[in-house]
Amino acid sequence: MSIDVGARLRNVRTTFGLSQRELARRAGVTNGLISLIEQNRVSPSISSLKKVLDGVPMSLAEFFTLDLSAAPQAFFAAQELVELGNPEVSLRLVAAQRPGRLLTVLHERYAAGAATGEEMLAHRGEEAGVVVRGRVELTVGGATRVLGPGEAYYFSSQLPHRFRNVGREACEIISACTPATF
Amino acid sequence: MSIDVGARLRNVRTTFGLSQRELARRAGVTNGLISLIEQNRVSPSISSLKKVLDGVPMSLAEFFTLDLSAAPQAFFAAQELVELGNPEVSLRLVAAQRPGRLLTVLHERYAAGAATGEEMLAHRGEEAGVVVRGRVELTVGGATRVLGPGEAYYFSSQLPHRFRNVGREACEIISACTPATF
DNA sequence: CTCATGCGTTTAGGATTCTAGACACTGGAG
DNA sequence: CTCCAGTGTCTAGAATCCTAAACGCATGAG
Structure with missing residues (x-):
């Protein structure tokens, strides 16, 4: 073989x-x-x-x-991002196929009213992101804030957190977390 | 499955x-x-x-x-022909992957002095071709003839036959035989 | 600390793949 | 016709895959 x-x-x-x-x-x-x-x-x-x-x-x-010997891909077309979410909450992962990846970078898109779920999220590492469209309510460790285009966030992922689209249109976020959780 | x-x-x-x-x-x-x-x-x-x-x-x-459900491919780039021969005698097969193919069509290229081998070939079916470059000596059932560009051949493949490049440059032939032997 | 939970690994044994050889059929030659 | 050489198929048994269950090692909670 x-x-x-x-x-x-x-x-x-x-x-x-x-x-x-x-x-x-x-x-x-x-x-x-x-x-x-x-x-x-x-x-x-x-x-x-x-x-x-x-x-x-x-x-x-x-x-x-799969070509494992190829040099790691540096640029990705929109269509090359791997979809991990659902129709309500779309999570498109950058460089999904890269082995030993330390970062998870996502292009997230929330339909109007959509959220990451009933339960608060909590995991190891840190995460950050920037809102690029729409308005999203972000709850982190008891604090809640609504972010609009250009606004950003950064927190320790151990703190319970949740994203919810409170606008009437879809909203988009570019996010990153480390270590790679997806 | x-x-x-x-x-x-x-x-x-x-x-x-x-x-x-x-x-x-x-x-x-x-x-x-x-x-x-x-x-x-x-x-x-x-x-x-x-x-x-x-x-x-x-x-x-x-x-x-392999996409078996695809409509059969009609056109083939030169690079898509499948090489079946060797450096001396190159045999590039048209539509190699087509299932149930009845014809074998080859783009053949003989280096100077190259031949199909010591033994005469003989198999079922019929074959034909046209020389497109160089000069090739073709022996069929005891008869021998040298063909140049534009000249052609057609014979029953049961007759023992052999191709030999007698020119000083490489020669090329487009050939066909049926039923598909390659 | 102990306990629980998760990880990848290992192993005996049942399930499946694979080999060696025989079988039946076909087409061509003598 | 017989014989030969080729084809694809089938079967017992050897070889390999796969499961179930255990192991050892981490990490985090109480």
Whole structure:
């Protein structure tokens, strides 16, 4: 085998921020299998590799087309950003496929009235961003503020936080956080 | 499995004019395995599918990227022709990937002094072509003739035949044969 | 500290793939 | 016709994949 399936899979999995167990759960296989494949201790059957990639999701064609030796891509067209959200809250990730990435940079778009959810978010690291369109209500550790175009934020992600679009139009934010959480 | 690996492999194999046994020999596997894969009776491991495709040859990326549902390609850039020969005798095949192809059309290029080999060729079907550059000596069933640019040939492929470049420059031929032998 | 939760790894054994060889069929030569 | 060489298919058993369950190691909470 000249092609390193294990390294490819590990790259894909970590790029999408999944643990072996989480990917295994989504794919309907065991975490042990993911481990064995990533160590090249087995050469998976097409059917099981297909199942695993469905959990990402990624096609077999994309998987084998990945060029790991290529110099990291520096520029990305809008269409190249990877969509992680839903129709209400669109989260478009910059450089999703870059291995060992330390930053998560997102182009976020909230429909009118949309929010990050009922529960407050809280995770490790720090995050910051700038509003580019519309008006967004940001709550951080008990404090709440409405931000408009050109205004920005920066806080420790451990503080419970939530974004909510309080305007009547869609709003857009460019955000970053570290370490990479997506 | 939504992806039909068996049909894909059978398409690839027949497109290249190989029998299950011949492909198996080149790939270093058994003909039974080729049969089982093509019937989707097994889901091959990546390592064995890789071995099989190496016998064609074709990469895993190409294999999974094949779009069998696409309308047949009608036009081909020079770079899209598939090289089947060697540095001495270059054979560039038109529409190599088209399944169920009845014709083999080649852009052939012979280096000075190069020939199709010591042995005479003989196979089923008929073939024809036109010389576009240089001078080529063509032997068919005991008769020999030197052809130059604009001259052509047509014969039953059962007759033993051989091509030899007798000029001092490279020569080129556009040839066709049916049924598809490559 | 202990405990709980999460991580990747390892292993025995059941499930599947793969090989070696035989089988049946076809087309061409003598 | 027989014989030969080619084709694809099938099957028992060896080899490999895959699962289930455990392990050891971290990190964070109480």
